[in-house]
Amino acid sequence: MSIVGAMTRTGLSSGIVELMSGTPLFERADPRMVRRLAERGTLRRYRKGTYLFHQGDDAPEVLFLVSGKVEISSDSAAGDRQLHTTLEEPQFFGELGVLGEMARTASALALEASEVWLVPGEVFLAFLAEEPSAARSLLRVLARQVQSHEAFVEDLLYLDLKGRVAKRLLQLVSPSLDDLPPDGVTVPSIVTHADLASLCGGSRENVTRILSDLQRRGIIERDGRRFVLKRIDGLAKLAGV
Numbered sequence: 001m002s003i004v005g006a007m008t009r010t011g012l013s014s015g016i017v018e019l020m021s022g023t024p025l026f027e028r029a030d031p032r033m034v035r036r037l038a039e040r041g042t043l044r045r046y047r048k049g050t051y052l053f054h055q056g057d058d059a060p061e062v063l064f065l066v067s068g069k070v071e072i073s074s075d076s077a078a079g080d081r082q083l084h085t086t087l088e089e090p091q092f093f094g095e096l097g098v099l100g101e102m103a104r105t106a107s108a109l110a111l112e113a114s115e116v117w118l119v120p121g122e123v124f125l126a127f128l129a130e131e132p133s134a135a136r137s138l139l140r141v142l143a144r145q146v147q148s149h150e151a152f153v154e155d156l157l158y159l160d161l162k163g164r165v166a167k168r169l170l171q172l173v174s175p176s177l178d179d180l181p182p183d184g185v186t187v188p189s190i191v192t193h194a195d196l197a198s199l200c201g202g203s204r205e206n207v208t209r210i211l212s213d214l215q216r217r218g219i220i221e222r223d224g225r226r227f228v229l230k231r232i233d234g235l236a237k238l239a240g241v
């Protein structure tokens with residue numbers, strides 16, 4: 001692990017505490033408790049292209065993205081890369097390994113220079129024991145993750161690949177799908193054909209053909225390296241939403 005720099009555990013800026021307090025995990029927690037937790041962690045800076053951890057590593061720490069962009073992915077038994085998500089907003093991650101006392105189930109790669117706060121797992125667990133509201137919030141977060149995985153399995157069973165591609169494109173701009181954006185919205189992240197294929201459970205070649213067809217029909221277009229969703233209703237109909 002290559003670390004550009006690190007802060008001591010004292011002197012953490014109030015900005016980091018505010019960022020943590022604004023997350024779903026700690027939005028109901030006592031700010032004084034959040035500050036005490038923050039002061040027991042360490043802020044590290046990672047260069048672009050640096051791995052924070054690898055799949056199969058021990059999981060001694062919980063992490064919090066302060067700034068930058070981090071990709072979470074894993075490798076299947078066949079060696080295929082599976083993109084899980086790209087973290088771009090301040091949020092906690094890596095907590096599953098600590099909670100389950102198990103190795104990392106995915107790898108984390110800094111896609112750009114990033115600042116990440118880390119705290120020992122036993123400190124994080126002690127905080128949850130002392131702050132019931134945070135423990136309940138964590139359970140809600142984990143429940144949503146389980147629901148998301150169940151929805152993905154349902155998509156694999158009942159949506160064809162074109163429908164899954166359409167749905168993932170919509171989810172990249174509106175995760176809940178309850179309030180779809182207007183036509184012409186740009187996907188905020190740079191998503192490659194291979195990334196979209198791994199998100200949809202299809203091959204890159206087939207996803208490329210589907211994207212080309214959607215562009216030909218005027219449903220999407222490219223603006224540089226980003227997708228622009230020109231016809232939200234067309235994507236919604238394909239996705240069954």
